[in-house]
Amino acid sequence: MWTSDADQLDSKTTRYRLQRDGHELTYSDVLKGWIADSDFRAFFTQILVEAKPPAFRWETPAVTRSTINRMFEFVLIDSPALERPVDPTAFDNQFRAHKSGSSVIAFSNLSGDAQMIVPRPLGDAAVYGHLASFVRGAQAKQIDDLWKLVGETLAKRLDETPVWLSTAGMGVSWLHVRLDNRPKYYGHRPYRTM
Structure with a gap:
């Protein structure tokens, strides 16, 4: 059974660590869960659904092939500025270019x-x-599909070059x-310097 621990680091930042049967999950464990285990993806989503902030940024430490077996953690940073009108046209060009019919697409910036x-618009654009509004609505x-593609994309990209996995959202109002x-x-300084 999976569980999570949350530590309030400051007034805006909460750090989460995950366990299974009392053992800390590594980045490798989480990556495998995102790719191959729908129950794990549901568990991970539920952590975010239950988080207190109405809007948050999600950040993880950098990961490489050499560091994939270290303990996994992430932070949620309370970000009320993300509560604003969405821009449903922000990724129109990419949605048109990816005709796969998938509900979520991956592309280079x-x-x-x-x-x-990026998730395609399938319902209420709001x-x-x-991320908070997405997992809740x-x-x-x-x-x-989003978490599965996150895992698959990260797995393909892993080498010795660090990868920072996050959501920001201040520049484009679409997850x-x-x-x-x-x-x-x-925003979380310790993750910027890892």
Whole structure:
């Protein structure tokens, strides 16, 4: 059985660590869960659903092939500025270019230094503004598809170059999970320097 521990680091930041049967999960464990275990993906989603902030940024420490067996953790940063009107046209070009019919797509950003994982609009656009609204209001299948694609995309990208996995959202008002070569938009200082 999976469980999670939450530690309030400051007034805006909560750190989460995950366990299974009393053992800490590693980044490798979580990656495997995202890719291959729908029950794990549902558990992970539920942690975010139950988080207190109405809107938050999600950040993980950088990971490489060499560090994949270290303990997994992430932070949620209370981000009320994310509660704003969504821009349903933000990724129209990418949605048109990816005709796969998948509910979630992955593509490189314009500068090529990050990969983005973005849900297609399938219902009320308001749920796509940020991760908190998405996990609380999107279709369960699409949420599951998002975490599966996050795992698959990260697994393909892993080598000795650090990857920072997060959501930011201040530049574009539509949920996009970022896999960055650097902690470009990170708010949690300890993760920026790892």
